[in-house]
Amino acid sequence: MNAASPAGTIDRAPFEYFLIHEATLLDARRFRDWMALFAEDGSYWVPAVPDQESPFNQASLFYDDRELMKTRIDRLEHPRIHVQTPPSRTAHLIGNIIVEQADAEKGEFIVGSTVIMVEYRDEAQRVFAGRQHHRLRRDGSGFRIVQKRVDLINCDSAFEAIAVPI
Amino acid sequence: MRNGQTDEIAKLVEPGRVHRRVYADPDVFELEMERIFGRAWLFVGHTSQVPNPGDYITTDLGRHPVIMCRHRDGSVQVLLNRCSHRGPKVLNERKGHAARFVCCYHGWSFDTDGRLVAVPVPEGCGEGFNKDALGLRRAARVGEYRGFVFASLAASGSSFEDHIGPMKGSIDDLVDRAPDGELALDVGMHRYIYNGNWKLQVENVLDSYHVPFGHASTVNKDGVQFARREGDQKGAAVIETKKQQTSSSWKDRKSYIVGNGHGWTSNTTLDDGKRSSAAFDEYKRVLSEKVGAARAAEVLTPRLHNSLIYPNMSIMGLNIHVRVIRPLAVDRTEVTIYPVRLLGAPESMNFGNIRLLNVTHSASSFVQTDDLESFIRAQKGLRSSLTDWVDISRGLGHEEPDRELNATRGLATHEMVVRAQYKAWLGYMREAA
Numbered sequence: 001m002n003a004a005s006p007a008g009t010i011d012r013a014p015f016e017y018f019l020i021h022e023a024t025l026l027d028a029r030r031f032r033d034w035m036a037l038f039a040e041d042g043s044y045w046v047p048a049v050p051d052q053e054s055p056f057n058q059a060s061l062f063y064d065d066r067e068l069m070k071t072r073i074d075r076l077e078h079p080r081i082h083v084q085t086p087p088s089r090t091a092h093l094i095g096n097i098i099v100e101q102a103d104a105e106k107g108e109f110i111v112g113s114t115v116i117m118v119e120y121r122d123e124a125q126r127v128f129a130g131r132q133h134h135r136l137r138r139d140g141s142g143f144r145i146v147q148k149r150v151d152l153i154n155c156d157s158a159f160e161a162i163a164v165p166i
Numbered sequence: 167m168r169n170g171q172t173d174e175i176a177k178l179v180e181p182g183r184v185h186r187r188v189y190a191d192p193d194v195f196e197l198e199m200e201r202i203f204g205r206a207w208l209f210v211g212h213t214s215q216v217p218n219p220g221d222y223i224t225t226d227l228g229r230h231p232v233i234m235c236r237h238r239d240g241s242v243q244v245l246l247n248r249c250s251h252r253g254p255k256v257l258n259e260r261k262g263h264a265a266r267f268v269c270c271y272h273g274w275s276f277d278t279d280g281r282l283v284a285v286p287v288p289e290g291c292g293e294g295f296n297k298d299a300l301g302l303r304r305a306a307r308v309g310e311y312r313g314f315v316f317a318s319l320a321a322s323g324s325s326f327e328d329h330i331g332p333m334k335g336s337i338d339d340l341v342d343r344a345p346d347g348e349l350a351l352d353v354g355m356h357r358y359i360y361n362g363n364w365k366l367q368v369e370n371v372l373d374s375y376h377v378p379f380g381h382a383s384t385v386n387k388d389g390v391q392f393a394r395r396e397g398d399q400k401g402a403a404v405i406e407t408k409k410q411q412t413s414s415s416w417k418d419r420k421s422y423i424v425g426n427g428h429g430w431t432s433n434t435t436l437d438d439g440k441r442s443s444a445a446f447d448e449y450k451r452v453l454s455e456k457v458g459a460a461r462a463a464e465v466l467t468p469r470l471h472n473s474l475i476y477p478n479m480s481i482m483g484l485n486i487h488v489r490v491i492r493p494l495a496v497d498r499t500e501v502t503i504y505p506v507r508l509l510g511a512p513e514s515m516n517f518g519n520i521r522l523l524n525v526t527h528s529a530s531s532f533v534q535t536d537d538l539e540s541f542i543r544a545q546k547g548l549r550s551s552l553t554d555w556v557d558i559s560r561g562l563g564h565e566e567p568d569r570e571l572n573a574t575r576g577l578a579t580h581e582m583v584v585r586a587q588y589k590a591w592l593g594y595m596r597e598a599a
Contacts, residue, residue: 048528055521056520056521057353057513057516059355059520059523060354062530064525072525072532075384075532078382081383082380082540083538085539156357157357158358158359158529159529159530160360160538161360161535161538162529
């Protein structure tokens with residue numbers, strides 16, 4: 001990845017559209033369609049401490065490859081998932097989008113954005129917020145996610161059960 | 167109840183049932199803080215969390231904020247995290263390193279053994295001012311076994327050896343898996359919190375009865391759970407699909423009690439001959455090299471599933487971790503899950519275990535979250551005073567002695583372990599401080 005590439009001059013619109021589309025799928029609980037946005041080697045990572053360097057040598061809230069993502073989604077669709085009875089309703093807001101790195105030759109980009117997710121379930125509403133980074137790979141006219149990393153501002157706090165991806 | 171009359175407390179526990187007030191009555195909770203968490207041996211932390219002098223972690227024992235730290239002489243200290251001057255919590259990070267512990271308010275500073283070292287403007291101190299008497303208060307008693315540090319805030323009571331002795335085998339079972347014979351709790355933690363009483367989590371760790379129904383969402387069409395252990399090709403058979411019955415491997419699992427509220431469950435039958443991966447095979451090789459083939463074979467034959475060291479700590483043998491339960495209020499509890507790093511094991515093996523724990527026992531896991539939902543719903547139901555009793559009678563009268571293990575044995579789908587926990591609970595609660 002060439003940090004010196006003129007990422008700032010890149011048209012933000014396709015990336016913005018992609019991130020909004022992703023958020024829409026999550027809010028609609030279309031988890032399989034959401035998973036299809038990820039590359040075969042894609043991963044979804046929510047670190048458990050600020051500035052976590054690696055998902056391998058310490059605990060993370062989420063670190064799903066495609067296989068674990070599929071197990072997670074099989075469960076989300078299972079009729080007896082108690083922690084989603086009733087299901088969560090979520091509203092994602094994505095903003096402050098910046099294409100931070102671009103390698104036009106390889107067709108890979110790192111896009112930073114701020115995410116706020118409000119979740120309502122079972123008479124209680126709560127807020128998740130943080131900065132997220134999508135490593136995207138160009139795929140035809142669209143993109144596939146190589147890695148989505150969400151750094152929650154309260155990542156190292158104690159959480160009540162989290163059932164849906166952020 | 168405010169006075170904690172012994173008669174009244176004793177009425178809350180009967181042979182096969184407990185009164186809902188043990189979960190829902192704030193006065194009972196107050197008494198638990200005093201009589202159980204104020205004096206029982208509680209797990210504090212592991213020596214690997216404070217490897218060097220000046221390293222510390224902070225936690226709470228019941229209502230009391232404490233520091234566990236390493237002093238210059240190598241000893242591990244458990245100190246009350248409360249300035250002896252005007253009361254502020256002295257250390258406020260969950261972990262860190264400091265040569266001196268300095269209070270933010272007036273700058274009193276304490277050594278890593280709690281000794282008061284200096285106070286600003288000492289000439290203002292009163293006549294009888296005695297620095298030696300104003301250190302951070304020490305836990306009354308501290309005990310350690312293979313790095314596991316426990317403390318009791320009461321000067322008297324059963325000895326560390328009497329309390330932990332029968333559970334040393336459970337600690338050994340975990341620690342001996344490390345080729346170097348040592349483990350470390352230094353690979354992060356998961357923390358979750360729920361609106362329910364602390365005992366709901368304590369009772370759950372040895373409860374094999376709930377698995378097929380409570381964790382139905384983790385079981386595939388063939389009745390098999392997802393693989394939860396590094397190197398396993400598939401998970402445990404939980405449900406027999408044809409008859410929709412609980413699989414025999416779960417029904418036959420045993421549980422054991424040894425007094426003091428402690429207990430464990432025998433291992434889930436997995437197809438262990440088939441457990442293999444590059445990481446696991448390398449681990450087996452290293453372990454055999456270090457401890458010999460015969461001992462390695464013993465260590466690799468799973469014996470324990472979960473263990474409970476009453477009242478606040480559990481060791482899980484399948485998705486290896488150490489779990490600490492911390493009551494916050496009668497209806498609010500925080501739990502910390504420490505992944506375990508087995509020293510001497512290949513990095514890839516430890517990494518595999520850490521990753522699987524993310525999906526089994528984190529706040530966002532596939533397994534733990536359904537348990538949390540059950541705890542929350544239990545707390546909601548137990549608010550009702552129209553029905554007083556909670557039934558814990560499964561297997562009552564079917565307990566049998568296990569002379570080889572010096573324990574009492576029952577089926578893990580029975581509720582013997584819960585009854586044993588309430589026996590210990592009553593033992594603490596009946597005795598005025």
